[in-house]
Amino acid sequence: MATQKSTRPPATAAERPHPDATRRSQRSRQAIYDAALELVGEVGYPKTTIEGIAARAGVGKQTIYRWWSSKADVLLEAFLDLGDRLVEAAGEEAYTIPDTGDVAADLKAVLRATVDELRDPRFEAPYRALAAEGVVNEELGRTFVARLLEPSLQLHADRLRSAQKAGQVRQDIDPRIALELFVSPLAQRWLQHTGPFSHAYTDTLVDYALHGLAPR
Amino acid sequence: MATQKSTRPPATAAERPHPDATRRSQRSRQAIYDAALELVGEVGYPKTTIEGIAARAGVGKQTIYRWWSSKADVLLEAFLDLGDRLVEAAGEEAYTIPDTGDVAADLKAVLRATVDELRDPRFEAPYRALAAEGVVNEELGRTFVARLLEPSLQLHADRLRSAQKAGQVRQDIDPRIALELFVSPLAQRWLQHTGPFSHAYTDTLVDYALHGLAPR
Amino acid sequence: MATQKSTRPPATAAERPHPDATRRSQRSRQAIYDAALELVGEVGYPKTTIEGIAARAGVGKQTIYRWWSSKADVLLEAFLDLGDRLVEAAGEEAYTIPDTGDVAADLKAVLRATVDELRDPRFEAPYRALAAEGVVNEELGRTFVARLLEPSLQLHADRLRSAQKAGQVRQDIDPRIALELFVSPLAQRWLQHTGPFSHAYTDTLVDYALHGLAPR
Amino acid sequence: MATQKSTRPPATAAERPHPDATRRSQRSRQAIYDAALELVGEVGYPKTTIEGIAARAGVGKQTIYRWWSSKADVLLEAFLDLGDRLVEAAGEEAYTIPDTGDVAADLKAVLRATVDELRDPRFEAPYRALAAEGVVNEELGRTFVARLLEPSLQLHADRLRSAQKAGQVRQDIDPRIALELFVSPLAQRWLQHTGPFSHAYTDTLVDYALHGLAPR
DNA sequence: AGCTAAGCGAGACGGTACGTCCTGTCTTGCG
DNA sequence: CGCAAGACAGGACGTACCGTCTCGCTTAGCT
Secondary structure: OOOOOOOOOOHHHHOOOOOOHHHOOHHHHHHHHHHHHHHHHHHOOOOOOHHHHHHHHOOOHHHHHHHOOOHHHHHHHHHHHHHHHHHHHHOHHHHOOOOOOOHHHHHHHHHHHHHHHHHOHHHHHHHHHHHHHHHHOHHHHHHHHHHHHHHHHHHHHHHHHHHHHOOOOOOOOOHHHHOHHHHHHHHHHHHHOOOOOOHHHHHHHHHHHHHOOOOO | OOOOOOOOOOHHHHHOOOOOHHHOOHHHHHHHHHHHHHHHHHHOOOOOOHHHHHHHHOOOHHHHHHHOOOHHHHHHHHHHHHHHHHHHHHOHHHHOOOOOOOHHHHHHHHHHHHHHHHHOHHHHHHHHHHHHHHHHOHHHHHHHHHHHHHHHHHHHHHHHHHHHHOOOOOOOOOHHHHOHHHHHHHHHHHHHOOOOOOHHHHHHHHHHHHHOOOOO | OOOOOOOOOOHHHHOOOOOOHHHOOHHHHHHHHHHHHHHHHHHOOOOOOHHHHHHHHOOOHHHHHHHOOOHHHHHHHHHHHHHHHHHHHHOHHHHOOOOOOOHHHHHHHHHHHHHHHHHOHHHHHHHHHHHHHHHHOHHHHHHHHHHHHHHHHHHHHHHHHHHHHOOOOOOOOOHHHHOHHHHHHHHHHHHHOOOOOOHHHHHHHHHHHHHOOOOO | OOOOOOOOOOHHHHHOOOOOHHHOOHHHHHHHHHHHHHHHHHHOOOOOOHHHHHHHHOOOHHHHHHHOOOHHHHHHHHHHHHHHHHHHHHOHHHHOOOOOOOHHHHHHHHHHHHHHHHHOHHHHHHHHHHHHHHHHOHHHHHHHHHHHHHHHHHHHHHHHHHHHHOOOOOOOOOHHHHOHHHHHHHHHHHHHOOOOOOHHHHHHHHHHHHHOOOOO
8 A cells, every 4th residue: 555656765754853864874774674574574563672673684773763763663664665665566557546437346446456465464464563553653643544545545535536527426425435435344354353354345345335225 | 332241250361271260359350440541541551561550559460460461451351341330320221222213313323422432531542552452463353343342333233134124224235244334434533543533424424325425 | 417306396486476286287297398308409498489388298378387487497497307307217326426435536437427417418408508598597597506506516525525534635625616626627618618528638627636736 | 808809800700601891881880889788788688689789779680680690699799899999998918917937826816807807797798698698509609719718718828838837837737727727617606606706716716726635 | 095973783771661480468168 | 277279469580672872883075
């Protein structure tokens, strides 16, 4: 779901008073990202420590404290960086929603792709860790939403607007709310294990959301 | 959302090998629950420590480690206990969904009540903390869902089944999935601050879910 | 060196207010002695705990606290009891000093026997533990000296007095000080590992003590 | 009895794998020594805890565990350091044995001084604690003897050798054994309270040792 | 080319909390 | 009522990390 390639140095860091960023060691930075993602994958977020990241990255602790404000902050940027690298590898059209004219089919396709992505073990541990931290730490939560969720939500909203123009979705519908009818259930099942997490399920969500629960 | 009064000793505890529960000090137990909820409210979950809970409760640390396996476990039971006590205070009909025959009105009412409940500051901190922990700790997550979420979800499913009998909801709808169309968006907005959290919003969700996004 | 068979219940215990000693369980008492001596031998005095003794003896902790005031107290009595049992097994004449008329030969013989006894591994660990505790804990120290050391010292003093009568030791010598010339060096070498600990050594001590360092 | 000023870092420490000693905080080290000696004096050795030393010294516990292996080890070095400082304050000739040509007088003088020193309350508690620990913990015992006792014993042996040259002590006497005739009784009376501890007593010891118990 | 200043690896430091162990007291139920 | 059992409040243990700090060592960029 990381969608924007851009803007190193990153958002959260920019808000804090910084040492001279031009002298920053890119080698260390990348080693820290790698170590953080590996450790979260191996031992889980709570047992991932700054000392552990520094040791694995072959870096002094101070180098982490100099550039990031917290473990969550490191991991967030590491994850954004990972997303960027994967997107770059995947090519330009990777994170867009198709517009074939059939909104039901397009939404089903994108939700199926999201299901697959969320099952990717490279993503799972750090993504859950960040989501959890964001629930409890409002500042990180807002960054998480803005940097990771928002771009994807925007695409869904755009696709719904396009469907409104095509007459497949009612004009009086607010796309930002409408998209939650299928996106949020998916998110909740993944985050909270409240039920099976499959392509069949997301197809059903799209059908229910488009046609409603009430008889027509 | 704690719905069942019953069943002390609680689910999580039953799974671990236990000392003699008949000798257990109820005084200490209650003091621990109180201290845990107070501390989570005052300093937040991450800064709440077992040592701190023990000190405030006037209890030895071992008494906590004897009966619970983790900070999250303590808080989960404390929260369940709080729910039980509040339900008891509120009276029998507290956690039911009205069935006036108008499914839209009934769902709107219960979602409005949920919004209000989630804003209650006594609930907010511990509830978020548990939800976050459950995202990352699967065992606790399953208990969280089973003990806190499930009873409430069951009520929604029941109400939808009743609506199916009354012809207000289509027969081919699976109520367990259908309820997610309005419950999950609400949950996500609360957990992740993805948008305003109001009565107007939940009313809209019910309308969208019942009548669908597509033109009729 | 335990010389007196007698007098259960023992001295230290008699000074504290006691529960009804007539109902005391001899089974438990003996099990506690055995457990204490075993544990001191196996893991050393500092790692021997009251809980450990109680567990190995199959006894409640309270049974220990009821009858003894400290770990050292338990061990002291256990050791006295061990001494009594060994003396009983060895027969009456075990702890006496021979009086052949040759004071040098007699002292050499008894010191050689002491060397052998102090090397007995059944004695070593508890005896060292008690001696060490007695250095630091004056109350226990006095009991240790009175119950364990004193009887043996008395025998040495008696033998020296007999030698005075026989004209083998000067009349103006104080036997209580004189005996220290050979007993204390032996004790120190054993306690503090300040030198080899052998029959040759004790023979030398007796010769030096009897004839003095100065030329005659 | 600490006789060698020199050789920081000390013996015991050199045997264990060490962090970078050049970065070591001398401020902390001295504060730890002071706190340890104070606490042993105030509450006794068994109630002196590492936690307590750290707290009084204003130091993290880890700083103690980093440089010492046990409470006894801390105290040993603290005591050695104390000895060094006192010797430094006392001047060069402090720990030597006079050689006036009269071995009896010289030995009596030095034993009287030892009696006085052992009664100094600054020494008593830590010295007893170390001696006791050394009885039970062989490694510490050997260090205790080597660092604290040995230098003093060496001086006594030297004085006896000088007396041999002067014809005041027999040529066939082993000075390392001979010195025990008066040093060990003194040590035992002090450690085990086996009798009065006075100048008269040590004078007697020297007389007995030099002239022997047997009539001449 | 030499100098200064910053980032850097390293890791000691004062702290906090961990989870375990044991202390000495108290309570329960058995014999 | 002694006893086995063991829960309890308390507190020290030794470990792991926290976030800060200081040490030499690169490694620019500026004279």
